[in-house]
């Protein structure tokens with residue numbers, strides 16, 4: 168019997184992208200180059216005018232020509248009108264305050280996609296969770312996109328891959344179809360937790376890499392931190408329900424490599440400035456774009472503590488940010504809980520099914536008892 172051929176899913180006609188910074192504008196270009204009719208919401212009318220009149224966003228993407236089928240508007244309602252998919256690319260800490268304004272313009276079937284890589288300070292919530300709280304929309308209409316995606320390289324049309332994740336595979340596929348063109352390919356999965364945490368956690372490791380780079384340490388130190396960083400990311404994400412293989416994929420290892428290696432990364436750059444001796448406030452002043460890692464350190468450490476996950480790299484980054492650790496003393500890969508040699512893998516069931524956090528918390532509780540209540 169002949170195999171039934173599935174009709175291809177139709178590409179959506181109207182898409183909105185909210186946030187005309189470097190990633191929002193680049194993603195709008197990806198979608199427009201994939202054939203959709205894209206409207207970009209820019210807060211500043213003069214930026215919307217520049218995009219419409221000269222097809223440029225010179226503040227964020229110098230030298231990049233934007234496609235004709237990409238328009239911009241400073242009016243949120245105009246950007247969202249009739250949009251089948253709405254992509255959000257603004258700093259994570261500002262998401263919640265923007266959601267209410269979006270409600271009146273959401274269609275009954277609109278899909279909302281987070282392009283952001285942070286967690287909310289105070290709540291520790293991932294961006295898809297903030298969206299689920301702030302919008303009247305079911306899980307199946309929320310998606311996230313992540314991966315090794317340095318905006319400027321993609322804006323220059325260098326071949327790149329990403330992953331789109333949603334609780335609904337159908338939604339992930341519909342979004343991936345929109346976000347695929349001749350230079351950009353989107354894969355799909357349904358592990359929203361792993362995909363989002365991958366993007367958040369690699370920022371923190373990239374800050375650590377920037378710090379050691381700024382201090383002047385070489386490739387051995389960086390490779391040690393990147394490798395141990397992946398273990399730290401995986402332990403954390405699995406403790407929160409992620410599939411370990413997601414952390415070895417584009418949204419984990421892939422993004423970790425890109426962000427740790429590239430001077431284009433803002434998180435890496437912020438770390439390098441810290442390593443060169445600038446204080447936290449000077450670094451924030453010098454960064455005119457979003458370095459999500461700086462705001463995510465504290466909430467991630469709280470979440471790690473709640474599940475008994477040890478994160479020596481993130482802990483030392485937070486100490487450097489607080490000014491309590493001299494950057495030249497940063498060496499998270501030398502940190503151990505015991506004098507005994509440790510296995511390289513912290514998971515010990517051989518299948519990566521999250522015994523780490525349970526074992527880690529039991530071990531820490533035991534060590535604390537043994538040491539009379541002091542932290543091991």
Ligand SMILES: NC(=O)c1ccc[n+]([C@@H]2O[C@H](COP(=O)([O-])OP(=O)(O)OC[C@H]3O[C@@H](n4cnc5c(N)ncnc54)[C@H](O)[C@@H]3O)[C@@H](O)[C@H]2O)c1
Pocket residue numbers: 186187188189190191210227256257258259261265282283284285316317318319455456457459
């Ligand atoms: N730049 C990249 O290479 C890249 C790649 C992947 C993911 N991301 C993620 O995308 C998100 C946005 O990053 P970006 O690089 O576009 O940042 P950006 O600093 O270049 O741009 C941020 C945009 O958000 C707008 N904005 C700032 N405060 C706002 C507020 N209160 N309300 C509404 N809009 C506000 C700014 O005007 C600007 O248009 C971040 O979470 C980042 O981690 C960035």
Ligand SMILES: O=P(O)(O)OC[C@H](O)CO
Pocket residue numbers: 284314315316317318370373422425426431432433434435457458459
């Ligand atoms: O510039 P960064 O450090 O925010 O990194 C950008 C992207 O997340 C890389 O995938």
